[in-house]
Amino acid sequence: MTILFRNLLNNPLLPVLLIVSVLAVGINFFHFPYYESDEGTYMSQAWSVATQGRLSPYVYTYDHAPAGWLLIALWSVVSGGFQTFGYAINSGRVLMLLLHLFTSLFIFLVSKKLSQSYLTASIALLFFSLTPLSIYYHRRVLLDNIMVFWIMFSLYFLTYRQTKLGRTLCAVTFGIALMTKETAIFFIPAFIYLLSLTPNISRFRSVIFWLFIVGLVGSIYPLWAYSQGQLFPPGMFGSEFSPHPSLVGSFRNQLGRSGGSPFSPGSAFQQNIRLWFHEDPLLLAFGFSSLLANIILSFKFRLNHFSLLFILPMLLFFLRGGIIFEFYLIPLIPFLSLSVATFLKTISDNWGNLKLYFILLTFILIINLAYFGTKTRGGFNLFTSDQTKSQIEATNWVLTQSQPNSFWAIDQPMYLDMVISNKQNFKYVYYYWKIETDPTIKNQLLSGNPRNINYLAVTPQMEADIVNSQMTFISSAISTSKIVKSFENDGWRVIIRSNVSP
Numbered sequence: 001m002t003i004l005f006r007n008l009l010n011n012p013l014l015p016v017l018l019i020v021s022v023l024a025v026g027i028n029f030f031h032f033p034y035y036e037s038d039e040g041t042y043m044s045q046a047w048s049v050a051t052q053g054r055l056s057p058y059v060y061t062y063d064h065a066p067a068g069w070l071l072i073a074l075w076s077v078v079s080g081g082f083q084t085f086g087y088a089i090n091s092g093r094v095l096m097l098l099l100h101l102f103t104s105l106f107i108f109l110v111s112k113k114l115s116q117s118y119l120t121a122s123i124a125l126l127f128f129s130l131t132p133l134s135i136y137y138h139r140r141v142l143l144d145n146i147m148v149f150w151i152m153f154s155l156y157f158l159t160y161r162q163t164k165l166g167r168t169l170c171a172v173t174f175g176i177a178l179m180t181k182e183t184a185i186f187f188i189p190a191f192i193y194l195l196s197l198t199p200n201i202s203r204f205r206s207v208i209f210w211l212f213i214v215g216l217v218g219s220i221y222p223l224w225a226y227s228q229g230q231l232f233p234p235g236m237f238g239s240e241f242s243p244h245p246s247l248v249g250s251f252r253n254q255l256g257r258s259g260g261s262p263f264s265p266g267s268a269f270q271q272n273i274r275l276w277f278h279e280d281p282l283l284l285a286f287g288f289s290s291l292l293a294n295i296i297l298s299f300k301f302r303l304n305h306f307s308l309l310f311i312l313p314m315l316l317f318f319l320r321g322g323i324i325f326e327f328y329l330i331p332l333i334p335f336l337s338l339s340v341a342t343f344l345k346t347i348s349d350n351w352g353n354l355k356l357y358f359i360l361l362t363f364i365l366i367i368n369l370a371y372f373g374t375k376t377r378g379g380f381n382l383f384t385s386d387q388t389k390s391q392i393e394a395t396n397w398v399l400t401q402s403q404p405n406s407f408w409a410i411d412q413p414m415y416l417d418m419v420i421s422n423k424q425n426f427k428y429v430y431y432y433w434k435i436e437t438d439p440t441i442k443n444q445l446l447s448g449n450p451r452n453i454n455y456l457a458v459t460p461q462m463e464a465d466i467v468n469s470q471m472t473f474i475s476s477a478i479s480t481s482k483i484v485k486s487f488e489n490d491g492w493r494v495i496i497r498s499n500v501s502p
Contacts, residue, residue: 175217
């Protein structure tokens, strides 16, 4: 806290930049972008923890470590419940806004410590805050956003607390990041490198101690899985032969998912590269160009090129040929921002004035945001479009219906509000992915007949998944159903369909 107040007093620009950062993400964040399936999943899992003491309302399949939604569950207790801010996912988005604020602050503090320049730190914070993709992704309830908060928190302890306690807190917070999303593992080499530079300590012992603490925190997850008899797949290393989810099995399946050769035009990697460049060329072009320039300039100016150590492992992960989702860019945004700030600091130290670069970059960021921020995902505006209206209206309409024994197939964002608001009417509400993949739901509850799905709330995301993942069961249920009600606004729709005979 002392460091924070000192920075606030010494740099009156910092409070202004933090306000700008919060406003950029916070304005219209309840309305755009649409509530995504993963947001509904993490919110429902947090609700399950807070109300039922379970990691998921469905069978927990170890698709991700649970620290992210444990934090959301804690937030729900502190903030007064899941519907304090209206629609349940809004509560999670408020938490994302708070985490974005603190992440912005940590980016400033880390950059200031490494560069010894308030203006350089201001550039890093500004670039992180005002790029359209950063605003778009940081509004959503995603594990990547929570993980990045813990990574930057950990980096703050490493750069500011050169004590054993500081290194311990660094390891603990990094362990939490690892327990939030497993991709945090790609940042370990960078932390080891930075630990090896710490003066006045035994560097080898420092690294071993840090790895031990991280391993201690991270081991909670596999130990819990082992205690449930779900560490290994059926029949492996003495595990029960009866079908059950497992941590190792889930991890193996995720690694085995193919996204095509990264050099193929149709690969997941190239599709997302094109998407990112189309949505926010400044972030990628300037971010990666500055990274390359820093590497070249470091040979002459001995520039601290630590950003490369954080970015390179993730890039290699992208190039492995596995599945890549668009929000995998989120962990790179802080370090691309730090790279841009470091590059401009180096240039100004030798060829120019940093204040001039700061003003010029601010102007470019505003122009970039004014243009690309109004053309997001097919021409929608980050600050005025309302894609969640159709989802909220559809949910509110569904809540007026009274069919206590009806079976609903829905997109996950609707789940929590349906279950919380009217438990009696909605006993059988299931996410369409679970219906398609869970034999218990499909074969026992529905007797293997897709027409036994009484109602479906169909979204564009559901339609895309049906095609891309060949969901024959859900597809059959839709093909036999009739449209009951339709809701659409700003490019997002929810269509209520029924298999119930009049």
